[in-house]
Amino acid sequence: MVAGLKDKLPRYGRDLAIDASDLPAYANGQRYLSKNGPERERYSDPDASWGHRSAVSTRKGGGFYGYRLHAAVCTATDLPVAWRVATGREHETLSVAPLIDTAKRRGAMVATAALDKGYDNNRVYAELAERDCLPLIPLRQTTAVKNGEHLPPSCQHGTWTFAGSDRKRGAAKWRCPTGECAPASTWRKASRLHPLVPRETERWKSAYRKRASVEREFGRLKNQWGLKPLRVRGLDRVRLHADLTILIKLACVLTRARAATATRPRQRNGNARRPSRRASTPTRPEVRQR
Ligand SMILES: [Zn+2]
Numbered sequence: 643m644v645a646g647l648k649d650k651l652p653r654y655g656r657d658l659a660i661d662a663s664d665l666p667a668y669a670n671g672q673r674y675l676s677k678n679g680p681e682r683e684r685y686s687d688p689d690a691s692w693g694h695r696s697a698v699s700t701r702k703g704g705g706f707y708g709y710r711l712h713a714a715v716c717t718a719t720d721l722p723v724a725w726r727v728a729t730g731r732e733h734e735t736l737s738v739a740p741l742i743d744t745a746k747r748r749g750a751m752v753a754t755a756a757l758d759k760g761y762d763n764n765r766v767y768a769e770l771a772e773r774d775c776l777p778l779i780p781l782r783q784t785t786a787v788k789n790g791e792h793l794p795p796s797c798q799h800g801t802w803t804f805a806g807s808d809r810k811r812g813a814a815k816w817r818c819p820t821g822e823c824a825p826a827s828t829w830r831k832a833s834r835l836h837p838l839v840p841r842e843t844e845r846w847k848s849a850y851r852k853r854a855s856v857e858r859e860f861g862r863l864k865n866q867w868g869l870k871p872l873r874v875r876g877l878d879r880v881r882l883h884a885d886l887t888i889l890i891k892l893a894c895v896l897t898r899a900r901a902a903t904a905t906r907p908r909q910r911n912g913n914a915r916r917p918s919r920r921a922s923t924p925t926r927p928e929v930r931q932r
Pocket residue numbers: 797798799800818819820821822823
């Protein structure tokens with residue numbers, strides 16, 4: 643499926659947005675049967691568990707009982723590339739490496755991953771670096787950040803400017819604004835505080851803005867494709883439900899994409915402005931067959 647989509651949508655799977663979204667269980671997770679009542683002895687969904695969701699924009703934070711769908715969504719096409727269902731309490735950062743590995747196994751040429759600051763920890767940066775994937779993650783206010791250790795280098799001439807990264811070297815180059823310093827530039831090894839795509843750059847900002855595509859996709863899967871509400875219990879069945887929902891959606895998109903390329907030659911014939919040699923391109927019979 644992913645290979646088919648990549649064939650039709652060449653940018654599919656290159657730039658990913660990763661996030662998790664809660665799936666409340668089809669079960670009651672309260673420990674007591676009633677207020678001040680007896681403790682529950684049997685849970686109807688033993689795999690579900692309490693997780694915590696952080697407050698984001700208009701949504702209230704708090705606990706939820708059930709599962710979480712962890713997904714890597716392509717920001718160019720808004721389509722899922724890899725996904726994984728885990729019980730509610732499992733930490734979201736544990737899903738990053740498996741999601742990237744799955745995306746690559748499916749043939750995606752993963753280049754960047756945008757994640758919110760809930761994923762801002764050293765292990766995530768290391769796992770992304772091992773997989774040759776550039777991290778786009780905002781910083782949490784840790785002690786190092788409060789001390790300003792994340793800021794670009796500076797000198798008496800002002801703040802140094804970013805002068806490109808070397809991925810092989812795993813370092814970013816910074817330059818004195820006037821070039822009067824000696825040396826006038828320096829290499830800084832990539833780390834959580836100093837990623838290869840610095841957070842000050844326009845590239846980082848515009849790429850990070852596209853992280854919203856994973857949230858949009860969660861909304862569509864839940865509200866239009868029937869991911870929610872869950873009507874099955876147990877991790878295996880919830881996984882199967884999520885797999886089927888997402889695969890049906892991808893199959894629909896792929897069918898549409900193939901239908902669009904199959905009808906294009908006909909439209910071209912009807913367009914007088916197009917040069918006629920277009921109609922006899924060698925790829926046309928092959929495209930028709932699909
Ligand atoms: Zn200087």
